[in-house]
Amino acid sequence: MPGYNSNKNSVRLHDIYVAWAASLRLAFACAFLAFVSGCATRPPATDLHRDITHALPASEPTALGAALAPLERTHPGESGFRVLASGTDALQMRIALARAATKTLDMQYYIANEDTTGKLLLAAALYAADNGVRVRMLVDDLNFKDIDRVMAALNSHDNIEIRVFNPFGSAQESFYERTSNVLTQLDHFTRRMHNKAMIADNQLAIVGGRNLGDEYFSASETLQFRDIDVLAAGPVTNDISASFDAYWNSSASYPLRALNKQKFDAADLDAMRDELRAHWRANADPYNAKPLNATPLASQIQKDELGLTWAKAEFKADTPDKITHPSPDYKSPPLERVIALTNAAQKEVLITSPYFVPHDAGVKALGELTARGVRVAVLTNSLAATDAVAVQAGYSPYREPLLAHGVELYEFMPQQEQRRSRVNFIGSASHSSLHAKTFVIDRRILVIGSMNLDPRSANLNTELVLVIHSRPLAEQLATIFDHATAPSVSYRVELATPAQLARLKATDAPPSDLVWTGEVEGQLRTWNLDPGAGFYRNLMTGIFMLLPVDSQL
16 A cells, blocks of 8 residues: 655646646746736635535434434444446436435535536536525536536526635636746645535535546546445435545635626526426436436335445545645554555555555555455556546556566556447547445455545545445455456556567567556457557657656655
C-alpha cells in the first residue's frame, strides 16, 4: 500500500491539464497580465451573507426513516448497502433518490455538467424543490462554469442553494483573469474538493467515483467511464451528512449568487422549469433515467425489495482544512484507514485505481505484502485508455519494480463497443476508460469512494471512502475485479522472459523489459510496447518522463 507522506507538495497534472492546454498559446500574455495587474483576491466566504445550515436530524420523521427503522432494529449497529456497478443503475438510483426525498436533498460533486444526464438530474432536483424539499448543491470550481444557465436559474428557487468550493474563476469576467490565477496561485488552485456524495433526508446516500456527466452514466457517444458507486442506508448516512455540512459551511464554499453575474427572476425560473420538463419527456426513456421499478424507494425498503446488504461500516473523509489550512502534518483519514486495512491483509488485496502513482514508498509497501504471501493485484488504465497521459508517465517507471516484487499488474483496454439500442446510439463506438476507485481486502472488506492511489489524493485533493465489512459485498466486487482483469478486458503486464527478449533481439524489435498480453477478436496477442496507444501518446509519455515532475504527480 503506498505510504504517501502528506508533507510532499505533490500535484497530479491531470487536474490542471485542461487549463494548461487551453492557455498554452497565451502563457506569456497571461504571465504579463498577472505581473501588471496582480492576483484577484476574495474575502473568505464566511464574510459574505450566507446561512449556516445543517443536515436534517436523523430522528426527524420521514417516509424513508420510517421504512428503514424496522430493518435497523433487526440489524443493530449496521447499515444497508447496494453496489451500483453500471452507469444505468447509478443514474436511475440518483433519480429515485431525488424523488424519495421529502425534506432535504444534498449533493456534493467535483464535476457537475449540464449535459443530457446532468439536466435530467437537475430536473429531478427541481422536482424535489417544487415539492418543498430543501436542496443544497456544492460543486468544486475547477470544472464549474457560472455561465451555465440551468444551475444559475435553479439557484434562484427559494428551496435551492448552490455553492462553489474554492473558486478561482467563477467571479472573473475574462479568461485572462482566470488564467492569471492559475499561474500565480497554482498551489491553491490545484487543491480541489474531489468528494462525491448525494444524500436524501439524511437516510439514503450514494457515494463512489462518479461525477455528474454523460460519460459516467453510459450516455456518451465518445467516452465511457467505467465506475462504481454504492447506495448506503441507515446510520452511516449521518457521518456522510456531517462531512457534507463541514464543506457546505466552510470558508471555501461561496454562494453562487455572490459569484454569478447573471440575474434571474420568477419568469426565467418558470421558463427553465418548462425547458427541463421538455428535456425530461424527450430524454428520460432513451437514456434510461426512469427507475426500472417505479415503486417509491420507501415502499421498496418496506417490502425488502431494494436489495440491501446489511453490514458494519466506517466512513472516512478529509476535512476542508486540507485545502483551506494546508499543513505538512496533516494525515488523510481515508488514506490512513486504507493503509491500515491493507497492511493487515492476510491473503489478498485487489486494488482498482485509474490513476496509480505508487512512488518508491508504495512499491516497498506492496512488496512487503507479497513477501509474506499476500496476493496483490492492481488494475489501472492502460496508456491507450487513460484520460491523463501525464499520470501514466508517473506510473510507468514503477511497473518493473512492482512486477519484480510479485505484484500483479493489469491495464484496462480502451474497448470500442456497440452502444445498446435502448440508449439510441446504435452503431456508434465509444472509448472506455477506467474511473472506479475500490479496494477488496481478503474478500471480506470493501473500500469504495473517491480516492485514487496517487499523491494528489493523498496530499492535495479532499477525498472520502466507505469501508464496508461484508463478505458478500466484497465477493461481489472481487467478481467484478476478476471480470475486469480478464484478457478480453484488460492487458496483463509482465516482465519479459529471457526467451521473449531473445525473440525481440532476433527480429530487431524495440527492446523492452515488459510484455503485455491481451485478447483481440478471441485470440491472445502479446506486445512489447504499450498496446494501442499510438505515436502521440507514447511521445507525450516520454516527454513527461523526462521532465522533473515525479514529485508533482
